[in-house]
Each structure stands twice: as structure tokens, then as C-alpha cells.
Amino acid sequence: MITTAILLVTAFILLWLLQRIARTSATELDLPPELHGATIAYSEKLFETMTPFHLLAKVDRIYRKGNMHFVLEFKTRARHRVYQSDIIELSAQRLAITGSCGLPVSVTGFVTTQVEGERQTHRVQLLDADQLVALYERRRAILAGTVEPNCNAGYALCASCSYRTECEPGAKAVHQREVQRYGQTGHLRSGG
Amino acid sequence: MGKRSGYKDAVSGSQLAKMGTCERLMRYEHLCGMRRSEEQALAIERGNAAHQLFHAEAVRSLRGADSPLPGKPWCFVATMIYGPDDPATELLRRFRDAKLRPTIVGRALVRLYYQLSPRLCRLMLRHPLLLPPARLGLKAAVWFARTALRHMYRGRP
Numbered sequence: 421m422i423t424t425a426i427l428l429v430t431a432f433i434l435l436w437l438l439q440r441i442a443r444t445s446a447t448e449l450d451l452p453p454e455l456h457g458a459t460i461a462y463s464e465k466l467f468e469t470m471t472p473f474h475l476l477a478k479v480d481r482i483y484r485k486g487n488m489h490f491v492l493e494f495k496t497r498a499r500h501r502v503y504q505s506d507i508i509e510l511s512a513q514r515l516a517i518t519g520s521c522g523l524p525v526s527v528t529g530f531v532t533t534q535v536e537g538e539r540q541t542h543r544v545q546l547l548d549a550d551q552l553v554a555l556y557e558r559r560r561a562i563l564a565g566t567v568e569p570n571c572n573a574g575y576a577l578c579a580s581c582s583y584r585t586e587c588e589p590g591a592k593a594v595h596q597r598e599v600q601r602y603g604q605t606g607h608l609r610s611g612g
Numbered sequence: 613m614g615k616r617s618g619y620k621d622a623v624s625g626s627q628l629a630k631m632g633t634c635e636r637l638m639r640y641e642h643l644c645g646m647r648r649s650e651e652q653a654l655a656i657e658r659g660n661a662a663h664q665l666f667h668a669e670a671v672r673s674l675r676g677a678d679s680p681l682p683g684k685p686w687c688f689v690a691t692m693i694y695g696p697d698d699p700a701t702e703l704l705r706r707f708r709d710a711k712l713r714p715t716i717v718g719r720a721l722v723r724l725y726y727q728l729s730p731r732l733c734r735l736m737l738r739h740p741l742l743l744p745p746a747r748l749g750l751k752a753a754v755w756f757a758r759t760a761l762r763h764m765y766r767g768r769p
Contacts, residue, residue: 433721464667464670470718473621474621474623475622475623475628476625477624478624478625478626480666480667481670494662494663496658503633504632505631505633506627508628509625509628510627512625513623532666534666537714555628556628558635559638560626562639563639563642564639569635569638569639570634570635570636570675571634571635571636572634572635572636572637574634576635577634577637580652581642582647582649583637583640583641583647586640587637588638590636
């Protein structure tokens, strides 16, 4: 009787686990082949470098495999997507690590996205130091007012942007999308 | 000295990353500060909590690599039978961290196991006849864990 109960419980657990394995591929160990056998070298560590510019970067994780290091950024999102900002952030982290302690860091980085508890790891190619310097210089120029900033003009971002009322191109992007979606007359009717 | 004096020109990785989101938004936030809706503030809170968990997982893993014995919860039965540094014990630990810990049911099973296993170990030490069936059970568990982890790796592009 007890044996049957134990077997039933074990079978239930095994079935549940198999179902989970089949359903999701997102776990901590679900890492790309480059990271198989790698160990975590650092977690939540701040790196700072003064060259080629003063840069501070907090790294979510650094994996070490042999002599090579890989940076990984963790993001909680509504969907499993990698954005350009992730690539810039990882590239900045790579620059800060190499600049501060000279560790060899791979040009391949990883972004782990977590959507409702499910994780996926994406491989990305990082920017080099020159590209980051150019980005830094452009940022400085924008903040100094010598260069006009570009607008992302993406509906998803602009629609939820808290500066939408001040940002003319952003408001335009949202308006255009609404016109496309609801039609000019419908939009005007709702507006009037 | 040089470092301190240069802080007003310093940029963080996340500040630089905002250039990839929207340059206008980056400038607005630099000049006027961040404006967050309630929804965004909640999302940030959720993100911070998830980050803490992610970091805790790494710390556990780091502790495991450096000092597998003190302070780290481990598989008592496997440790007793195979030893703390055996690949089978490590495999079961990885299976626990990868497959059981991320879910509520899995965590409950782990908690239950950690409550029962020390008694189970004491029982086995008192009655060595229980060791062969325990070894057999562990072998099955190791096989299952290996298959599950292999399945996971195979699922990757």
C-alpha cells in the first residue's frame, strides 16, 4: 500500500518535471554552448575605468571559461526581446572590465530575459571601443546642445513615454500610428 | 585625485545605453529627471526583486565552487553516498538549482527533502541494509537529472 503510494507520488513528480522540461527551455543552466562548463566569476560587480573615458558599469554576471570572460545582462521584460540598449550596456561593461583590470572579455555577450518567470538567454555581438567612444562623444554633444538628438519615433516606446507631451516627434509618431490604426476620419471624429 | 575630480564627466553603462533607447528621452531625463508612472515604478520594483534572486543564485553557485561544505544546502543522501565533490552530487545540485528552485512546487519539494533527508541519512547509518536500495534510487535520480539537463542543453540553438 505504502509502496504503491510512493510510486504514484514519484510518477506524478516525474510527469510534472517532464512536462516542465518539454514546455520550457528557460532556466539558469539553459545557457548557450559558449557557456557550457563556464563558472561564474563575478556577480553584481561594479567596474570603473578612466580610459578611453570615465566609465562606470555594474555587471550582472561574468562567466569565466578557460582564460576568456563573458558578460551577461539580466532583464525582466514583457517579452523575450533584445534591444540596442542592451548591446550598448553590455559593450560598456566589457570596456569597463578590460579597462579596469585587463581581463580578456569576449566580443560575444549574453542577455538573459525573464518573462513571467521564464528565462531565455540571447547571444549578442558587442560594440568595440571606438564605437562606444563615438557614442559617448555624441551623448556629450547632445547634452551640451551642439547636436540635435534623434527621436526613436517608435510607437510602443513613445506611447508610454512620460515626456510625450513635450516631445514633438514622439507625439507625431503616436498620432501617425493612431491614424493608421483608426483611420483619419475616425480619429477626427473621436477628436471632435 | 584624478578619479574624483572627473566624476562629473563620468558616465555609467546604463546611462550610455539610453542612447540606444531614444536620444531625446535621454536628454529629457538628464535635464528634468526621470518621470515614472505607477506602472513603470512597479515594473522597476519587480525587476529589482528578480535581480536579487538572480544574484542570490550566482552567490550560491560561487559558494559551491569555492567552498562546497559549509553554509550551502546540499543533497544529504547523495553527499553521504557519493561524497561532496563527486560529479553525481554536483549534477543533482545543478538539477535542483535549474529545475526545482525556479518553481513553487519545486522549491516546496526541495524544502521537504531538506527536512527529511538528514533523518533518512541517520536511518541509513543505523541500518546499512538500506544503503543498496538508496544507491539504486540515487542512480535513477542521477540518470533522470542528467537526461533532463541534457534535454535542456539540446534545446538551445
